Amino acid sequence: MTSPHTYQAQAIVIKQTKIGEADKVVTLYTLEFGKLKAVAKGACRPGSKLGGNVEPPNYCLVMLAKGRNLDIITQSQTMDGFLKVKGDLWCISCSSYILELVDAFTTEGSPNQPLFELLLDALKNLSLSNGDETVLRYFELHLLQHLGYRPQLRRCVVCNSPLKPGVNFFSPGQGGALCSGCNHGEFTSHPISIDALKVLRLWQDCDYHTVSRVKMSSKLSSELRLLMQEYITYLLQREVKSMAWLEKLKTGFGVGSDCGVN
Amino acid sequence: MSFFAEPIANLIQEFSKLPGIGPKSAQRLVYYLLRNSNEEAKALAEAILELKEKIRLCSICFNITDCDPCVICQDKERDHSKICVVEKPSDVLPLERTGKYQGMYHVLHGAINPSQGIVPEQLRINELLSRLQDGSVSEVILATNPNMEGETTALYLYRILEPLGIHITRLARGLPFGGELEYADDVTLAQALESRREF
């Protein structure tokens, strides 16, 4: 049934915007073509076969037809709808964050298979781990790695000497760690604990399964969160909006009751 | 330099701003009005002005209305102990059409979308909370859209309303995920309303 004008892709739905009466422009992250925008006609109508499928953060198999401007999604089959993620406020919010990061860091037309797999795994792990924050940190670190921003964490980025235990620094601008001798304050840098360095080094080279077994204190996990946040904001030159929402959920709501997460 | 006389060009430009109206359709509308009687053109102009002058938000439910409180909020026959929470004013109409619901509404004017920076403070959520203060409301029906933003909103509302001890229900999944309430057919919507479930 495939003609030269139609093609298939494995896709994760990143976001969608309504256009016209009931159509949607859907941003997909595909295995085959990287980021891709396409039109889902009539997707807002509950009767639509497409509607429920091309919804973030679903993993689907989509059939597309070449269009004059944007390509058109003609069929879609959901491979994983991540129902557990959608049923939990923290998890669905984490998935928003992950999708926003992918959207912010990628451009259309540059396929990146490891990145697609990382994204799919992150959504699955979110569901399996009930929203463990390690999923987010691991995702952030590896997303940047697949895009060429792997931070240098074993040697000082300036003098190249191995980092010693004790106080070291992390410089988003230099893309890695500085020894105390090289941190003269000319780079925007922050102290990084030796434990944080060790954890990040381990994460860089291990799969998620290994990483998820490392238990961390809440102090260390918030150090890592802030560090990654800073690095990401530096690289994007702007804030990731869902990050603020996650912060809000973690610290309670400030309205009515202060029920935090977990 | 415009190809049209100025009044024509102006109106074409205004019509083109409307949703679904391209320059071609705008032109057709303008020529239609030119051919039409003065009275009809006046009636249209007045209707537009009246819309903006008389329509406002109900101070209780935040639905659009020409009187405050709106007809639904004023109606003594209706069940004031139930509030159905929807995203936008256009969601009220299809629910009313089902004829199955006799309670009140609350229009949020949007849904939580963290990546677009849309957070609860921008929605009419505090106003909903204050309606629940006096204990006269026993059930809140969450009728946000069955998509990511709607789900996030419903989960958030559940999280903040649950401690208040109010019975919270959610429209049943007759509605497929990803759809929008506004476009649901009456039967599907009536079923979804009748089989609303515990959150």
Ligand SMILES: [Zn+2]
């Ligand atoms: Zn150094």
Ligand SMILES: [Zn+2]
């Ligand atoms: Zn009202």
